[in-house]
Every structure is written in structure tokens, then in C-alpha cells.
Amino acid sequence: MIKRILTAFAALAAALSAFAAEYDGKWIGCEYKGDVLKGNTVLPARYLRKEVTLDGKVKEATLRISGLGVYDAWINGEYITRDQELAPTVSEYRTRVYFNEFDVTKALKKGQNALAVSLGCGRYTTMREPGMKGFGVPRLWCQLDIVYTDGRTETVVSDESWKITCEGPIRANNEFDGETYDARKELTGWTKVGYDDSAWSEASMMSAPGGKLVLQPNPNIAVQDIVKPVSITKTDHGYILDMGQNMVGRLQIKAKGLQSGDTLTMKFAEILNPDGTLYLANLRTAKVLDTYIAKDSKPIVWHPEYVYHGFRFVEIKGLKKEPKLGDFEGQVMYDKMAVTGHFETSNAVINQIYHNAFWGIRGNYRGMPTDCPQRDERLGWLGDRTMGCR
Numbered sequence: 001m002i003k004r005i006l007t008a009f010a011a012l013a014a015a016l017s018a019f020a021a022e023y024d025g026k027w028i029g030c031e032y033k034g035d036v037l038k039g040n041t042v043l044p045a046r047y048l049r050k051e052v053t054l055d056g057k058v059k060e061a062t063l064r065i066s067g068l069g070v071y072d073a074w075i076n077g078e079y080i081t082r083d084q085e086l087a088p089t090v091s092e093y094r095t096r097v098y099f100n101e102f103d104v105t106k107a108l109k110k111g112q113n114a115l116a117v118s119l120g121c122g123r124y125t126t127m128r129e130p131g132m133k134g135f136g137v138p139r140l141w142c143q144l145d146i147v148y149t150d151g152r153t154e155t156v157v158s159d160e161s162w163k164i165t166c167e168g169p170i171r172a173n174n175e176f177d178g179e180t181y182d183a184r185k186e187l188t189g190w191t192k193v194g195y196d197d198s199a200w201s202e203a204s205m206m207s208a209p210g211g212k213l214v215l216q217p218n219p220n221i222a223v224q225d226i227v228k229p230v231s232i233t234k235t236d237h238g239y240i241l242d243m244g245q246n247m248v249g250r251l252q253i254k255a256k257g258l259q260s261g262d263t264l265t266m267k268f269a270e271i272l273n274p275d276g277t278l279y280l281a282n283l284r285t286a287k288v289l290d291t292y293i294a295k296d297s298k299p300i301v302w303h304p305e306y307v308y309h310g311f312r313f314v315e316i317k318g319l320k321k322e323p324k325l326g327d328f329e330g331q332v333m334y335d336k337m338a339v340t341g342h343f344e345t346s347n348a349v350i351n352q353i354y355h356n357a358f359w360g361i362r363g364n365y366r367g368m369p370t371d372c373p374q375r376d377e378r379l380g381w382l383g384d385r386t387m388g389c390r
Contacts, residue, residue, distance in 0.1 A: 023064065023213055025157035028203040029119070029139035032166040037137075038129050040177055040285070045170035045306065046119040046138050049190060049197060050162045051112055056148035058108045065142040066099035068135075068209065069122020070306050073142075074191035075107040076114055084220035085333050086306070089367035090123045093135050093209035098216035108146070115144065115156070116191035120173045120306030124209075127176045128285070128376065139206040141213070163200040170305060176376045177287035179304035183295035184260065219336035221366060223249065227330035235276065238317035241328055246270055246312045248363035248373040249333035251290070252303035257320035258294035264318040266290045268311035270374060278315050286376040308333055310363060310374030335365040360384075 029046060036042035063080065065073055066088055073080045080102055081087065088098040119138035121127075126134025144156040168187050172180040189195045230244035241251075251266055258264070268288040269278035280288075288311075290304050316323070343354045364370045364384075371381030 023143050024155060025141050025143040026159045027139045027141050027206045027208050028158045028160065028162055028164070029137060029206040030164050030166065030201060030204050031137065034166065035137060040287070041121070041125060041127060041129055041134075041174060042172045042177075043121055043125060043137060043174075044166045045168055045173060046140075046164060046166055047116070047168045047187060047190060048119070048140055048158075048162050048164045048203060049114060049116040049195070049200075050156070051114050051193060052156050053112055054108060054110055054146065054148075054154070056150060056152065057110055058105055059147045059149045061103070061105045061108050061144060061146045063102045063104045063142065063144050064099050064215075065102070065117070065140075066097055066213065067117055067119045067140050067142075068093065068097070068138060069124030070120040071140065072118045072305065073102075074114075074116040075104055076109070077192040078107045080104060080107065084222055084336075086122065086308070086366070087220040088216050089218060089220065091211065093124060093211050095211045096214050097141075097209050097211040099141070099213055100216055100220070104144070112193045114191060114193045114195070115142075117142065118168070118170070118305075120170070121175070122306065123175070127174050135209060136207070139209075140203075158203075160203055160205060162203040163197045164203045165197075165200040173304070173306040174287075175307055175378065176285070178289040178291070178309070179307045180291040180293075181302065181304065182293040183300070183302075184293060186295065218367070221333050222336040223331045223333055224336065224362075225332035227332060229325050229328050229330070232323060232325060232328075233276070234322075235315075238315060239319065239323060240272070240276065240278075241314040241316060243312050243314070243330050245330075246310070246359060246363075247330050247332050248310045249308055249331045250303050251309075251311075251314055252301065252329050252331055253292075253316075254299065254301050254327040255319060255321070255323070256299045258297065258300065259320075260294060260296050262294045262318060262320065264292040264294075264316065266292075267315045268309040268374070269313045269315075270311060272313055278313060283375045286374070288374070303331065308366075308373065310372065332362070334362045335367065337365070 070086045124135050126132045142158045146154045169185045227243050227247050229241050231242045233240045271279045273279045363373050368380045
């Protein structure tokens with residue numbers, strides 16, 4: 001058994017070495033005076049953009065990108081990373097840093113083009129200081145390789161020519177504590193050509209994480225299932241939403257009747273107390289609170305971008321109109337993988353054990369097997385996999 005494990009690790013190391021290469025591009029970002037870097041850390045998302053002029057028709061183009069801790073990317077307003085969440089895969093950043101690769105040929109055009117990236121904390125920035133290992137504030141590396149139809153090539157990289165701001169709508173994103181989104185600070189049009197970024201700062205050079213840049217060999221996390229709630233109960237303070245199933249991911253909410261400055265909060269738990277309130281003791285210091293601040297009276301559809309929760313129940317406060325079950329959906333997020341089999345017996349207890357195991361496994365694959373998805377821990381853990389692999 002030990003020999004087989006060592007052989008497997010050796011094969012993985014060889015594969016990762018094959019994915020590694022030398023690339024151009026610098027690590028860029030910024031230090032922000034509003035960052036809270038002690039205790040329960042609080043950092044806003046970083047927003048970066050650059051406009052480039054292409055002087056020919058594009059034959060092919062490849063974007064290689066690593067946004068630490070997590071990122072999203074757009075070209076000319078097209079959402080390049082639409083099919084992934086919380087990328088790239090977590091790693092020991094001092095040893096290895098994963099990047100993702102995209103064919104962006106169709107997104108580019110002759111003339112002016114806009115590249116845009118947002119950065120969240122992920123696991124690069126610690127959630128607790130002291131208490132957990134962290135590596136610094138968010139930062140970006142990317143390289144766009146272009147081949148024109150006439151054979152010429154061009155490379156666009158992350159460097160100090162990019163512009164950056166921390167004054168966007170995501171005001172906080174901490175994996176334990178949740179996300180705060182202030183719609184009044186939305187940067188309308190920032191991913192497209194012609195946006196006025198004159199008030200933004202020049203991106204700063206940031207220290208490299210230290211690890212070798214490696215093309216990520218595994219699929220990213222993705223939304224792979226939707227859970228519809230089964231009930232909603234009015235309380236003295238708001239509403240308790242029951243998803244009917246413990247799940248890992250995020251809640252998407254629709255709401256009407258809000259005015260500028262109105263605040264919605266969503267707090268998450270796996271079970272309820274006997275009096276119907278959320279049971280939070282097992283979450284320890286994790287605040288598990290998503291917050292949305294409205295900018296106007298238009299209806300909203302919103303979910304957090306850079307956090308996830310393990311939950312069945314949600315306490316929702318701040319709604320101005322009575323909600324319907326159809327206003328909510330649970331988006332189940334885990335490493336993208338196919339379901340390749342099914343197990344069912346005539347025994348209801350055995351079927352329930354299988355059901356629980358299935359949901360427990362899918363809820364704890366986040367680039368690595370983890371020990372839990374809800375409290376202030378969520379660390380790598382192989383104990384359960386020892387039995388699961390038999």
C-alpha cells in the first residue's frame with residue numbers, strides 16, 4: 001500500500017513539473033489603507049484593468065492568469081471565467097502557484113480592447129491573524145499571448161501600466177465571515193473599453209508568492225447543482241429559510257422594494273435551536289454573514305462572489321416585501337467532477353447513509369479534500385478519504 005502511494009505521489013510530481021514553465025508578467029496589486037489585517041481580517045476586493053490596442057486581426061490568443069487568492073476575469077465585457085468559482089486551486093504558494101489558461105481568441109478584436117480582473121482574498125490572505133497561515137494581500141499575475149493572422153505575435157502582461165482600485169462594491173470577503181456587497185459603489189462599465197479610470201491608481205509591484213508558476217492540472221470549483229428551499233418562516237426579526245438539505249455553496253436572492261442604503265443580511269447555519277433560532281455554537285468564531293446594501297429601488301438578483309457556506313438554514317433580515325420560495329436558490333459548489341454511479345437499496349436507512357455520504361463528499365472537495373465547510377477551520381483533511389477510497 002505504502003509503495004503504491006509513493007508511486008502515485010511521484011507520478012503527480014512528474015506531471016506537475018511538466019506543467020511548469022517560465023513566463024513573463026509581474027505580480028501586481030496594492031496595499032490599501034482600509035485593509036484590516038489583524039484579528040478577523042477585512043479586505044475589499046481589488047479591481048484591475050488595462051486597455052490595449054491591437055493593430056491586426058487575431059488568429060489565436062491565450063490568456064494565462066493567476067489571481068491570488070481568487071479572481072474573475074473579463075475581456076471587452078465578456079465574462080471569461082463564467083464557468084468557474086473560487087479559482088485558482090489552493091496550494092502551498094511558497095512552493096507552487098497554479099494558473100488557469102483560456103482560449104480568448106473570439107473575445108479580442110482589432111483596435112482597442114479592455115482587460116479586467118477582480119481579486120478576492122481566498123486562502124492567500126489569512127482569515128485570522130494570528131491563528132492561521134497567510135501570505136499577504138491579493139495580487140495578480142497574467143500573460144496574454146496573441147498571434148495575428150499575418151504571423152506576428154504580441155504579448156500583454158501584468159505590470160505597473162495596469163490601473164487598480166479598492167473602491168468597488170465588494171467591501172469585505174472572508175471565507176469564514178462572509179461577503180459584504182455595497183451596490184452603491186458598483187463600477188458600471190469598468191470591464192469595457194472607454195471606462196474612465198482616471199481616478200484609479202497605478203498598480204504596484206508586489207512580491208511574488210515564491211512558488212513556481214504551474215498550469216493547474218485539475219478542474220476548478222463550479223456550481224454543479226441547484227437546491228430549492230422547502231419553507232420560509234416569518235420571525236420577530238426577519239425570516240428563516242429552510243433549504244431542506246445541508247449543502248455547501250452560496251445563496252442567490254431576489255428582492256424588491258429596497259431603497260438606497262437599505263441593508264439585507266443572510267446568516268447561515270446547519271441546524272436550528274429548539275426555539276427555531278439558528279444554532280451557531282459549532283461555528284465558533286465564524287460570522288457566516290453575507291450583507292447586501294442597495295443602491296436604488298430596482299429589483300435585485302444577487303449572490304456573493306468570493307465566499308461559500310455550509311448550511312441548511314438561513315436567517316434573512318432587511319427584506320421590505322414578503323418573500324416567496326422562488327426568490328431563493330442554493331447554488332451547490334464543489335470541484336467540477338461527474339457523478340459516475342448511483343447506489344440504492346430496499347432499505348431506507350442504508351439509502352439515507354449513502355445520501356448523507358454523497359452530500360458530505362461533494363461538500364468537502366475544494367481543490368483538496370477538507371474537514372468541514374462551515375466553521376472557522378475548513379482545512380485539508382484525508383481521514384475520511386481513507387475509508388472513502390476503499
